[in-house]
Amino acid sequence: MKKRYILTLLCLLSAASLIAQEEEEVKEKGFKKENLFSGGSISLSFFNNTFLVGANPVLGYRIANWIDAGLVVNYQYSSIRDYYQFDDRLRQTIYGGGAFTRLYPVHFLFAQAQFEHNFITQKYLPPNNGTSARATTSANSMLVGAGYTQGRDKYGNSGFFYLSVLWDVSGSSNSPYTDAYGRSVPIIRAGFNVPLFQGRRGY
Numbered sequence: 001m002k003k004r005y006i007l008t009l010l011c012l013l014s015a016a017s018l019i020a021q022e023e024e025e026v027k028e029k030g031f032k033k034e035n036l037f038s039g040g041s042i043s044l045s046f047f048n049n050t051f052l053v054g055a056n057p058v059l060g061y062r063i064a065n066w067i068d069a070g071l072v073v074n075y076q077y078s079s080i081r082d083y084y085q086f087d088d089r090l091r092q093t094i095y096g097g098g099a100f101t102r103l104y105p106v107h108f109l110f111a112q113a114q115f116e117h118n119f120i121t122q123k124y125l126p127p128n129n130g131t132s133a134r135a136t137t138s139a140n141s142m143l144v145g146a147g148y149t150q151g152r153d154k155y156g157n158s159g160f161f162y163l164s165v166l167w168d169v170s171g172s173s174n175s176p177y178t179d180a181y182g183r184s185v186p187i188i189r190a191g192f193n194v195p196l197f198q199g200r201r202g203y
Contacts, residue, residue: 033197035062037070041162041191048179049081056189058100065155068193069101074116078176087127094118094176096138102147107154112164114143120176139174143167143187152193159194 040057054077060070076094083090096118102110117140124133147164166187168177177185 034195036060036196037062037068037193038196039159039191039193040072041164041189043076043187043189045185045187047185048181048183050078050179050185051080052076052078052176052185052187054094056191058191060100060193065107066104067101068104070099071097072100072114072116073097074118076118076176080179083124085127089125091123091125092176093121098141104152107152108149109146110149110162110164111146112144112166114166116141116143118176120174137174139172139176140170141168141172141175141177142170143177144169145187147189157195159192161192162190164189 037060038058039060040055043052043054043056045052055075056072058070058072060068062068074094074096076092078092078094080090080092082088096116098114098116100112100114102112104110117138119138120136122135122137124135126132143166145164145166147162149160149162151158152160152162166189167184168175168187169184173182175184177187179185
């Protein structure tokens with residue numbers, strides 16, 4: 001499964017590179033504040049007795065018409081039922097940050113790769129009102145996937161809504177994006193990008 005996700009991402013990245021080579025743009029060197037954007041997403045997942053909800057504010061920069069990159073802050077809460085045995089629970093609170101890049105083979109579709117380092121607090125609740133236990137740990141995650149945008153113009157000057165599906169392909173046993181059997185849980189994120197310093201060209 002993980003190899004298939006990676007292969008799909010590589011195909012999308014290759015398509016974006018070909019489009020970029022065919023584009024004829026007049027590029028100005030140096031940092032341009034009008035290329036900055038903010039926004040973020042919310043996360044929601046229900047899968048194999050796993051519930052996850054979270055928020056991911058971002059600060060990004062449009063490097064070119066076909067590529068964005070930026071920083072992300074991560075906060076999530078998850079609850080996994082039947083983690084070790086029937087009717088037990090594992091609850092997790094996660095916070096951290098990372099960096100992402102999105103490649104747009106066309107202006108309304110993108111491939112995404114996102115590295116995160118998260119700090120995790122876990123509370124284990126055994127069945128039959130047994131004694132609970134707490135633990136803290138941390139984990140690296142590499143999220144890959146794809147998404148759809150609505151309202152994004154080809155030059156990246158307008159605000160837009162997006163929906164993406166990502167998977168953690170890091171294989172980390174402490175990943176907050178896995179179920180009780182260590183399988184990667186699909187992360188559905190809906191969010192928005194708001195251009196900064198665009199004046200009347202934004203929305």
